[in-house]
Amino acid sequence: MVESAIQLYTLRNADVPFGELLERVADAGFDGVEFAYRVTDENPDAVRETLEEIGLAVAGAHVPIESFEEEFDDTVAFYETLGCDEIVVPWLDQEWFASREGLGSGIERLEALEDRLADRGITLHYHNHDHEYVALDEGNAEDNEEGIGDNEGGAGKEPHTGFHAFVERSEVDLELDLGFVLKAGDDPVELLRAVDGRCRLAHVKDVDIDSGELVPVGTGDLDLAGCADAFRDCGGEWLIYEWEGDDPLASLEDAAATMDELV
Template sequence: MVRTAINLYSVRDLDLPMGEILERCAAAGYDGVQFSGGFGGLSADELADRLDDLDLAVTAAHVDVDEMESDPTEVASFHETVGADGAVVPWLGPEQFESREATLETADRVDAIAADMLEQGFDLHYHNHDHEFVAFDDTTGFEVFADHTDALLEPDVGWIETAGHDPVEILERYGDSVEIVHMKDMADGEFCEIGDGDVDMQACADAARGVDAEWLVYEHDEPEDPAASIDTGAEFLAGL
């Protein structure tokens, strides 16, 4: 059964202690959270205790690629303590997908990180934006990357839609490499609240279940009201 989570990047501007943010996520009904580089000054042990108290699970976390390359052992140690079993490359720039050659070099770089993380017992995932879908040689950077990398994929359905591609088709095509799906909505390339944009969220949720994904993760990069968005995302995902 697929579980629901919120990527905490969505509430980075919420001026509340991390403990209270986690309480609100639990109260909203999410099964878990996805960390994205901010821990509110809490240690790994303090976070683990708070998450345990709230019965919140943790997905593979978004971690800066430089951190994973410089100290994969520390990355794995911290995130394993809080309950994660993997890490996600959250962003690599457009220049790294601008040609087939550049994309293959990027795949090699990600695979080197994946090998280092695997030595720590962690799977590595890659989170896309729209710029990976640059077209060349009758294909796209995303397809070349996905077909060559050993890393898992974390498809972001909003960015896929914005790039002019069908997120359902991507989920079905690469389903063997998908454990986490980012449920982000977009309207004409702009961030919007989930359910108000161009993405067929029900179809994406159905496709995620069809490929046995483990997590549907709500993310809104620029919510007008981050506190209210916590509840909006949870309610929407629960209805899918």
């Protein structure tokens, strides 16, 4: 069953106590939350108690990879206390996707963390932006695979990119950001179907293709219904709303209603 959540980065600047913020999310009608940043300033026991009281589930958390590489046990313990068993690395710099060597090293880095988290019962995901869609320099490699996103008609519409190669050559689960996929010139519906089974979390973000600007969900060019159908068909679990515009609290109920229609 697909459920709706909100990425709390959306509400990062809301000037209300964290507990009240969670209550507003629940009152708006979301099923769950995905944490980012601000939660690390809170008492995890108190946050979990609030979540249980108001009936919000934890869809996952965005955590910089460096937090695990520098303080693995403490970082894992914090999110375990929250009841979070889905961890998302939200960003790797473009350099990790621009060359064959960088891509290989980036995949090794993620898969090493994936193995350590799996030992604790936690699943790792990678969340894309559009900078991963850089042209991939394969050097002198002779095994430039065709597949997702190549010129012969994979999921993407651009030449083979670092992100498509990452999808092909790694086994890390994905949290596709559908708006950034579209912004990069790829087809979100086709990509969801191509990665069948690897994308249980997805960000619902919208973009105006002509301007290249991110816009409120439902006002841009993202095929919301098509994405929702593909996500459901491929075993997706959480569609996660995100909006980086002004005054997101004012549109919280409308956002929850939009997401409710998709799930």
